[in-house]
Structure formats: structure tokens, C-alpha cells
Amino acid sequence: MTKDCRKWGVGARTVRPDAEAKVRGEALYLADMKVNGMLHAALVTSPVASGHIESLGLDHVREEPGVQIVLSADDLRGANQIGIIFDDQPLLAAGRVRMVGERLALIAADSEEQAWAAVRAAKPQIAAEPGVFDVADALSPNAPKVHDSGNLIKEFVMHRGHMDDIESRADLVIEGEYRIGGQEHAYMEGQGAIVIPGPGGTLTVYSSTQCPFYVRQRICRMTGLAEADVRVVQTVTGGAFGGKEDYPDEPACCAAVLALRAHRPVRLVLPREVDFQGSTKRHRMVVRHQLYALNSGRILGAKVEILVDAGAYAGMSTVVAERANSSCIGPYHVDAVQVSTKVCYTNNLFGGPFRGFGAPQVSAAHEQQMNRLAWKLGLDPVAVRRTNLLNHDRPTLATGEVLPCADMGPKTLDEAVFHSKWQPRWNESVKSVAGVIDPEAQGDRYRDGMGVGTIVYGCSLHHGGLLLDRGGASMILQADGTVNVAIGVTEMGQGALAAARAIASQGLGISQERIRVREVDSAMVPDSGPTVASRATLIAGRAIMDATKILADRLRNIAADLLGRVPAPQLEFGNDRITDPVSGRFVSFSEAVTALYGRRENPAAVGWFRPPDREYDDESGQGGAYIFYAFATQVARVRVDTWTGMVQVRQVTAAHDVGRAIHPPSLEGQIQGGVVQSMGWATMEDLLLDQGVLQNPGFTNYHIPTATDAPDVRIVLLEEGTPEGPYGAKGIGEPSFIPGGAAILGAVSDALGIELTELPLTPQRVRMAVEAAQTSSPEGK
Amino acid sequence: MEYYRPTSVEDAVQILGRSPGAACMAGGTDLVVAMRSHKRGPHAIVDLSGLGLDTWIFDDASNRPAKVKTQGTKKAGNDEQRLGPGWRIGATVTMAVLKTLEDEDNLGVGLLADAASQVGATQIQNRATAGGNLCNGSPAADAVCAMVALDALIEIAGPTGAETMPIGKFLLGPGRVNLEPGQFLTGIFVPAHDMKKSSVALQEYRKVGSRTSLVIAVAGLAARTVLDKGKVVESRLALSSVAPTCIRATEAEAYLTGGPLSPDRIREASHLAREEARPITDLRATDQYRKEMVSALVTDHLTRAAALAQ
Amino acid sequence: MQPKPIEEVTVTINGRKERLAVDPAKRLLDVLREDLGLTGTKEGCGKGECGACTVLIDGRPVNSCLVLVGSVDGHEVLTIEGLAQPDAAMHPVQQAFVEQGAIQCGFCTPGAVLTAVSLVDSQPAADEEAIRRYMAGNLCRCTGYTKIVSAVKTAYEILSERKGAGRRKKEC
Ligand SMILES: Cc1cc2nc3c(=O)[nH]c(=O)nc-3n(C[C@H](O)[C@H](O)[C@H](O)COP(=O)(O)OP(=O)(O)OC[C@H]3O[C@@H](n4cnc5c(N)ncnc54)[C@H](O)[C@@H]3O)c2cc1C
Ligand code: FES
């Protein structure tokens, strides 16, 4: 097979624009930057999850060497409020603390070491009070109240069809309660910000963030500064995964209030342990799922109750829950559903966005429910999925939305099943109890299994976030034929710059090398909303297409003149030329640009993309939740050591409905990385909490996959396009993660013949399940 | 903080003698972590990397007096012990070097090499030393577990001169080793455990943890099983992470020695070993799980040893 | 004579001999980043767990966050900046990482590249399993490791091509 070695346009396998600077160690991340006169900030935080502050114990802190400024809630001049959706979160605790790691005071000192040494001199006195540590208890009437308003932050629902009708028609009901664990993002670069005060009360903020416009908004609210006076520049960002959506605003706000007080630049870089304890996490969820079905394997509907552990502050938990609520039925056709998703305060870790945004947790549940239905009926789990997946005959999602691409679900399933050589063991008659530690049972020690996860993912923001769902790009044709592009969405490793460059290159028909795309500077591009929900390529891509169209039309007229009375509309862009397909004559792109400059025409354009309006009803959870949908199926092949409980994920086959591969190497990288991150979440990443205190706040005991743990990832791309996406592209960042946990949960269950309902499947948890099965089985000892 | 990098054992002894708040540092992979997390704050650091203790030799005992004085704890008094051939390993020999120790004749050191190859990952192995693994006093120390299995001797220097002590006397408990103020470890001696030509041996280190590399053992087993004509002639089972120090499963060893590796006997030995473990529950695992892992590790090892004998 | 504490450190960094009047108990990582401005070496955890701070000492990869600079007195340190000068061609391992798309956020990259350099320098060949084991101390949260492993394989190919052992198949 000859590879496509094109250097222009979408689909070209080019080298990422940021690769060389990174591989040479030249890329500047936040902590690599120094500013003259800079102070270093540190945080005094609460060691207690719930309590009243008796005293902050800061008396000696001011005398510590190098300390310049110490601020507590009483010293703040602006609003002590950083809640992003609800006004429930102070920048610095006042009176009461609700989580471990909550900020009590800010310190700025001459050096980083001095700042953190001063933190150790603080002796806060906090009278501990009872807290809520299990989301399942949060709503009980005698649970302590995390906030005076009560522990229920918000409830989302979804109602469709008649539940009584399917209850009476169903032959069987599969009931399950799933306890799904949280996850630390574990971006390799921790959180931080540098704030530089400028003349006239302006601020320049450097931030490792995926949402510079959120940083700006929250700093402005805290300080009262105007948006035009606060310039937020995104630094090269060392991973984010949702962890740098809203949380970076907090260190940025801390540095900002200190910088304004000190009239000096302030840098805050969180040490890993502080970051682990205080920053957002994937939500723990409890999912109670009742699946109504016929003996044929056809499902009629489901009743689902989801409890979302938001932690002590709402943050973006409601938005995450909204996606969980809309996703909890999966890609299946149903007659009726009744879903309730309750987002609750607890005194646990701070919940927030994380790749998949609530969907991985509910997908693990709905997929295991499908498996259990299959096993109960003696059917192949894949067959049960085929019976129920949406397709062109039944294209309506549980949210009531009709999907034009409904056939992509079965297609991803077929591809994944074929390429993975799907062969589960559940239907084998071997159902003997595994895991008996005995010399004569050595042969049955390792059990192989396979599991499948199929999902449908709504790309970009939910209807609830429609207001933010738009974005811009500005473009300048330089006189020498090179091009600058500024976009409002961020590169955090996923390849946004490479994708933007490919799209610009396609729009102008020029080689990618001519194009420079820069990281976001809030003063240069319009607010384009958050870089989340796999929307970067869509939003930036469509905005760039808008801009390239404006520029291409100008160049087309010029080229038509240069070629001599050729009808402009028929000219084609490509290969660094503007060509008349009829005569085959062309002008080079550079010539056309030179002519444009010669005529003193405008070489710049600002493109804009505004997804169409949609109707959605919160009361019923029905309507146009998302702009369009992407399907995915992943099949996991595992080997379980039944003696130790260790799960080895050997292979994951990932079939994705990507629309179009804009920059193939980045797309593959997203899938490979998403699969491994999901595998870590499902098998080893365990946030161990004791009364809200994280017991493993670092990589020593919070284990993420190493090179020897990562499975072999096989990728199957389905490129059938979508009219709304740029050149047909959908989104991949989140879909790459979502089905993996479900597939692994199914695969381990398949291997053991045990219907597991918890994640992560740590060795100890798996071993305990094996032992429980032994005691309950007649064959067991 | 003062930083010393002595170039002779005598100098090191002198510095340690006059600065009581000093800490020895070999590779620093434990010490620096402890200092960063403020668990330790020594007044001075005595960097042992300049002492030339970073080499090993095989000593065939031809130039050695037949008996060497080995000293236990003060209470236990002195014993005389015959020292045969073996490996003299400097205190600052790294895991990267240990793991290259070859043991074609199955004299034991291969077990130490196997354990060393499972410490941390590449970068850690290039710094972590044999002496540091011992003196850190962790019950989870992989190389130490192998040394315990092999009855290594500990060589110590100090103000009162050099001493040698059995490893069992050296390890006192979590974070505690038998060093008097001013003393430090200069090396270890791993005796060669000879076996007959007709014998077969399985020696290996295995650990259980939540991932496949860069992981501290939840339970570990350093084992050496030698069989001759179907019977166990030498049994060494040392366990890590299931007691206050790395320990030997002495009852299981005694039970195994002299008999064949039948399924029944493996069952019984693994049961004995399990009962000898005294694990605690911590954030890495429960005591119950750790006990189970002792059964799993011992059964697994012995079953494969039995297969080897066939 | 009484042994004295050391007060300055002489070390060869990226081929240049430096006499550093720094606290010998300072971490090598901090000396590189703060005193020498070599910020290509990253700090991801400060505990020896992530490998972002990997540098080569006498050709062997170590976690510079666990190395006190006093202990490298008289040794040679290579950081990512010393692997290839800014205007010089990239090292074959760097070239392979770029070609294979083994770089996403890039935070783990300098450390991973240096570990890979020591692998290709110290072992004439390595299979997939050996590569993965050797690289296990370099955590990467973005790539899932597939492309990093391919990059190391490619680096071996580039090196053997340079030695004249036939041309490798290039993607483009
Ligand atoms: C990321 C990471 C992973 C790890 N993984 C493992 C693992 O898998 N298995 C494992 O067993 N260990 C592991 N360790 C722990 C550590 O690497 C080992 O214990 C190592 O052998 C310690 O050796 P060192 O030379 O670095 O010790 P140092 O840190 O230099 O010293 C450790 C302690 O011993 C003292 N000391 C050192 N040498 C002497 C001496 N000669 N005489 C007297 N006292 C001395 C020091 O004062 C200190 O208290 C890991 C550590 C890290 C950071
Ligand atoms: S920073 Fe040194 S290993 Fe993580």
C-alpha cells in the first residue's frame, strides 16, 4: 500500500506544528517562565473536610523569611466568590470549611520554597463537624447539610413514553446498582498561573488552561476589572483532560488578588499533592438501573436513578450531570424511559469535568445491563446490542432526537466485532468457579474474557450550554504567502493546532507548512467558549472555513483576472495553486497573494461559527440536546489472574465514527491515549478517601498505567462525514474514552462468570469478587 | 545544611561521629523523597558515593580464615560462623548493577538479581542501592527480601570498628535497622548456596501490586527451591510486605525440606506460610488480601518448582 | 585532617564544565532549571514517580528530582538541551518521536526521549516488550504509549540506516 504523502489539506499525515519545539525542550510551559520581580504564591489549605474555622493561625506566618503578603477572606477587597455556575464557592474559606484542600489563606513570598515553608508555619484551628462522605447518604433527612440550602444541588430528568405500559409488557427486568469510581486527571503538568499587573490596573495572565475565557471571566468578577483590561494568554499546556476546564481559574484568581495587592507579578504553581487533593476529579456516581426487556432480547425501556457526588462545591457538576442524564440509556431504541439524575453536595473531592463528562460512568452501567440481559437469556451480548441499536428504521434517541447517522452505531459494532475476532467465553459451558488457590487448579488460574462497549456521544455542548456554543478564528494572509491563524480554542496536547492548520490548508489549497496557528490570546480572538466536549475541531474548524472562504473568494477574483477572463467560480484551490480545471492553467498561490497586496485589498478575515438553534425541554429531558452525534464501539480482551485479581487488558479494538480524519496522526493519538486512560480508570486508578482526606495524593500510590500496562490498541476509523462538521469531521477526544470502561467491566465479568458492578476493578476488588463467588457457589470450598 | 562527600570509610566514620544529626545518603531515592515531604530533616548529609563501595566481587574463600566472627545484637552475643564462598557486594552497588549478576550455576545470587530488576523502573534502578534498600528499613523492599532468603550477612563500619551481622538481626521493624549512632553499612555478603549436579533449582522473586511496573509490593516472595531426586533439599521462602520486616516462612521451609512437592504438601506449605505472615491493613491492601497473596505466591512458586522437577 | 563539607560542585553539563557555587544539597532538577535556565527538564511529581525530570548522568537515565547536585560532582549530565543544539539537526531519537507523532502535550517528552537515547545507546536491539519495560519509568498521560514505542523502534532503524545497514521504509 502506498501511503498518502500529501502535505496540504485535511487528511494529510503531516508532523504536528508543535512537535519539534517540544521534543527539543524549547516549548515554554508555565513553570518554565520567569518574570522580573516575580513573587511566588502558596496556599494554606484545610486539613479537615467539614468544620468551623476557629482561627487561621497565621500570626507567625507573616514573620517567616521572605513572606511579603498574607491574605485571608477578611482581607479580600472584591467579591469572595468563584462559583462558576452557582454562587456557592468562596475563593478563601470564611467561617466554614467543606472540603479538605479548601483554601484558607494565600501567601506570596520571594521564593517558592519560602512561600511553602510559610504555609507550614500556619496553624489553623478548625473544629471538625460531621460531614457527608457517601453520596448515597447525602439526601437522607438526617444527613448533615454541606450548604444551608441542603445537599441537593439540582435534579435532571428524562421522561419518554409510558413506563406503566412497558412495565406490564416486559418479560423480565434486569436490576443493577453500579458504584463507579472517580478519577484524577493526572495531567503531567500540574496547575498554575502567572499574573502580571500592568499600568492602569490591567492584568496579563499566563495560564495553563483549556478555557482562557473562563479564566478571564472569573478574574474580572473577583476583581471588578473590565474584560478588555484582562488579557489571558494560554501557555503551552501539558495535558488537561477536563481538569483544566474550570479549575485553572482558581490558581489564576489567587495569583491575581495577590498581584493586585503586591503590585508585582505573582506566580502560583501547585505542588502535585496540593493539586491532587484540591483540584477537580471525575465524579463518583451511583447508578441504579432497571432495564425492561422481552425474552427475545429486545429492550422496552429503562428506569434510571443517578446520584452524582459533586463534592463540596457545585463547580461544573450540574453540567456534567446533564450529559450523564442524557446519555444513560445509550445508543438503543426504547419505548419509554424515566430517568432522574441528582447532583449532591458531599464533603468529598471536588467533582468536575473529565474526558467523557459523566458519560463513561453511565455507559459502564448501561452496557453492563445489556450484558446481563444477554447472559440471562443465554444470548451473545453483541446480538442483544444488534437487536436494540438505533438504525435508520428506528433512529430516535431516548431524548427524542432523530439521528440521521443512526446506522453508524451498528456499523461501529460490526467493525469492532470483526477486527477483534469477538469470541466471549460466557456462552461456553465452563462456568466452574475460578480462583481457587491450589496447586491442582493452576491450569485454571488465568481466565480470558471479552467485553464490548457501544456508545453514542453528543458532540459539543449540551443545549444547556448553547449560549457558549460559538467560536471565531482570525486569519491574515501575509505578503509572502504565509498565513497566520488565531483560534479561540486551545491546544492542550490533543492536536488542535494540527487540526486547525489542516483545515486552513484545505480551505486555501496550500501546504500546511505555510500556516502558523497560535495558542489562544484572549485579546486577539473572540470568546469561543470552552475547549471541551470534543468541540475544538468543530468550532475552530468551521470558523476557519468561514474565514478561508472569505479570503479564497477574494483570491479567486484576482486569479481569474490574472488568468484572463476565466469565470471565477470554477477555479479550484489545491497544491499551492489556483487552477482553472477547464484549461488546466493556474496561478500560484503566492502570485495571487502578491497581486492582492498589489491592489491594496484586505488580507485578513475573521470567521465565525454559530451552531444552529435547537429546542430542548428541561422538564422532560426531550429535544435537541446536541448538534450531532458520534457512535463508537470498543471491544476489550482481558486476562484475569484469578489468584491475585490482577486484570491485564491485552487488547482494545476501537471502532469510531469520526466523520473525517482531519489530521490522522493526532486522531490516532487521541484514541490510543483515550483507551489507555480509560483502562487506567477501570482497572487501577482508585481515589482512596477517608473522611474526605485523599489517602493517595500523588503518583506513589495513585497508579496510572505505565508503558508495560498499556494494551495493544487497534483502531478502525469510519469516515462517513457529517454535514455540520468541518469537512465532515465529528469529535474524538471524549468518545475515545467513554466505551473503554464499559468494555473492560464486561470483559472481566465475562472472564470470571461474575456480574461485576463496580469500578475500578483493582486486584483486591476482583479477588474479593472471586472469593465471594466461591463461597456462594455449590462447587466452591 | 552541610554536605559531605568523604572518600574513605574512615572519613565517613569520623564525620558521622561528630555530627549526630547527619544522614547517610547513597542513591537518595528514599532519603530525598523523605526530605521533600518533611518526614526527615537532617542537619548534614554524608554522601556515600565517593567511598568506592560501588563494586562487587565473587570471593571463593580461598584467602579467608576458616571462621569469621559474626556479631548479632548486643543481647544475642557473638557467634562464630563459617563463611564459605560468596558475593561481596558494596553498599552503594546499584540495582542496575545487581540485576546483571549472573548465576548460571544457581548459587543463589540470581535471586537477588531478579529482585533488583523489579525495583522501581530504569531511572530508580540506576540510583537505588543495595545498602539503601536495607537501611531504609521498608518491609516492602524487594532486594532485601531476596537477601533475607539467601541469609545474607551485613557488613558495618563504625566508631568501634567493623562488624558483620546476620540480616535477620539487622532488620528490626518498619523504618528501623540495627545501626548504632555513627555506624553505617559498608556492604553485604551473599553466601553461595552450592547444590549437587543432579539437583534442579527454581529461584525467583515475584511480587503482587496494582500494576506491572513501578510498583511497591503488596506482597512479595523471594524463593529458592532445590530438588534432588524428587525431594526438596533446600527451601528458602522469604516474604515482603506482610510483616514488620521481610521475614522467612521458616515453618513452611522446614515442612517442605526432605519431602516431595506433591499437591498435598504444597497445599500444606502454602497454608503454613500464610499463617506465618502477619500483615497489616494499609491503603495499599487489607491484611486479608495480603494473606491470600502469600498463599498465591507460595503455591505458584512451588507448583512451578514441582513441574521443573518432572 | 578533618573532612570538610563541600561548598561547590564541578560538573560537566551538556559537554560544558561548570563550577557551580550552589548548595550541594539542592536538587539537580532545581539547579538545571533555576540556576542554569535549562527548563527543558520538567518537574511532574518531585518524587521519582513520573520521569518527566529524567536526565542522563554518565549516559544513564536518572530522576533529577531525586539527585542532590553534590552527588554529581565530577560526573557528566546530559539534558534535552544538550542532545541537539537549537540550530543543529535533531538526534535520531528526537527525529523518530517527531515522525511517529509520539508527542502530544509534550510534557513527558524530554524525559522520555532521554530514556530512549540511553536505551538505543546501551542495547544494540530491543523488542517491544524490552522497550516498554525500559520506558516504564516515564509516565505519559496523553499518548497511551503506542506511538512512543513505535518511535523507539524507528530510532533503532534510523541508527542502523546511518550505520549503512540498508534503508528503512519511511512513511512519507
Ligand atoms: C519511584 C520509586 C520507586 C521505588 N520502587 C521501589 C521498589 O519497587 N522496590 C523497592 O524495594 N524499593 C523501591 N523504592 C525505594 C528505594 O528506591 C529503594 O529502597 C532503594 O534501594 C534505596 O536506595 P538508595 O540508595 O536510594 O537509598 P537512600 O535514599 O540513599 O537511603 C535510604 C535510607 O538508608 C540510609 N542509608 C543508605 N545507605 C546507607 C548505608 N550504606 N549505611 C547506613 N545508612 C544508609 C539513608 O540514610 C536513608 O535513611 C522506590 C523509590 C522510588 C522513589
Ligand atoms: S519529577 Fe522527577 S520523577 Fe517526577
Ligand code: FES
Ligand atoms: S505527551 Fe502528554 S504526557 Fe506524554
